[in-house]
Amino acid sequence: RLLIIDFGSQVTQLIARRLRELSVYCEIHPYQNVTSEFLIGFAPKAVILSGGPASVMTEGSPRPPKEVFNLGVPVLGICYGQQVMMHMLGGKVERGHGTAEFGRAYVTPEDAKLPLLDGWFDGGKEQVWMSHGDHVSAIAPGFEVYGTSPNAPFAITADTERNFYAVQFHPEVHHTPNGAKLYENFIKLAGFSGDWTMGAYREQAIEAIRKQVGDKQVICGLSGGVDSSVAAVLIHEAIGDQLTCVFVDHGLLRKGEAEEVVTMFRDHYNMKLIHADEQELFLGALDGQADPETKRKIIGGLFIDVFQKYANEIDGAEYLAQGTLYPDVIESVSFSGGPSVTIKSHHNVGGLPEKMGLKLVEPLRELFKDEVRALGTELGLPKSFIGRHPFPGPGLAIRCPGEITRAKLDILREADAVYIDQIRKHGLYDEIWQAFVAILPVRTVGVMGDGRTYDYACALRAVTSVDGMTADYYPFSHEFLGETATRIINEVEGINRVTYDITSKPPGTIEWE
């Protein structure tokens, strides 16, 4: 396995990503945790030193243990990783003075050939992504230069004798279009056969869960979303009935959702599942509440209370399982003293376990979303389940702007089911990041048959997105929209007008509240 020592770059996760695409198993550890003992125990086959925001010239700035350079394995330093390597091995690093580089740059080759650069420089130069204030001003003894850019005379350096490689740019990012090739060459140099698979991950993860948990009891909040479902199935495979799942039904789920989750996990997977039917509690508390933040806070608070209540009934529960993914970890890592700067806190991490005095089991911590889907497929979860659109914790509450009533929720559920059915029938489901109906807090006049109607209006929403942070509305055809509106008005009692929301995010958000 390969060890990535993280010095806090925002793009460290992409290094792991590139390596997994090459079927190599790697782990990222923040530099604070990588002591000499850790390093020797880990016994990496290769090490990558990530980028990071610090300056090696600053007192107390991060360093890897010096044993990294005595392991006899290939080491690749990236950006800050390059500078720290040069600094520790006898080279020199200097402050910017007009040589800082941010963004696109072009690297051209030197005469000497380097196996790391196989497949590079075929066109005479390579586009790379730079992001550095400091730069190397003198390379360490034993190193040679293999590539330069206008502002980085030591853009690519290597000590081929010792298998040390150091680059000033970020090969892991999209804007270094040929960067994956460098990683491919690096892992070849390190002797990885590239045979890591999801099947292997599954076995390793199961072993790790058994080792961590022993004979203790684990509880898991199961939402029916992809992440918590995959985590639960994996943990169940590892420890069977030591796992109890709690599925909180807050009355804000979509049509048929509760039955689907209960059938699948209890009947099909034979898991211990508590179906916490707390609709009365949630809907009662939401009665008369129209303010979006108040609604969210009521739901969030009750969720914790309810989960705790059921968890307390499980004898001897010591662990809480969560479907935390790698992007969640990196976003919140600065909470736990990690090196990167906080971009935002995440709702999946923190809160519950401290409050409940439970230890965490997070078997998906190292994976990205599409890898979780691959693992879910490996575990036999149905494709329709794996590919589901995201569904927010507060559920239909935030798709029913203003006051919630049971009647409105029932209408919303029916309309949403027709809309999603239309999208599936037209083969569009997988092209869309998220699609749903919002029921509007207005009633409008219509005419059906020979009679007057006075019913609710609804809005259809469908967006494309990569990560939910930005989004664009989906360009349905007019035929599709017309057909869907007709079906909803004909099939759903209580709606007589359909609109399509064409707002992007920003300035809108995906949900209506």
Ligand code: XMP
């Ligand atoms: P917005 O509406 O902020 O939503 O553009 C972005 C994505 O996040 C989902 N979302 C939530 N998910 N708890 C969740 O688990 C929440 O409170 C929550 N609010 C929004 C939303 O469905 C979209 O995918």
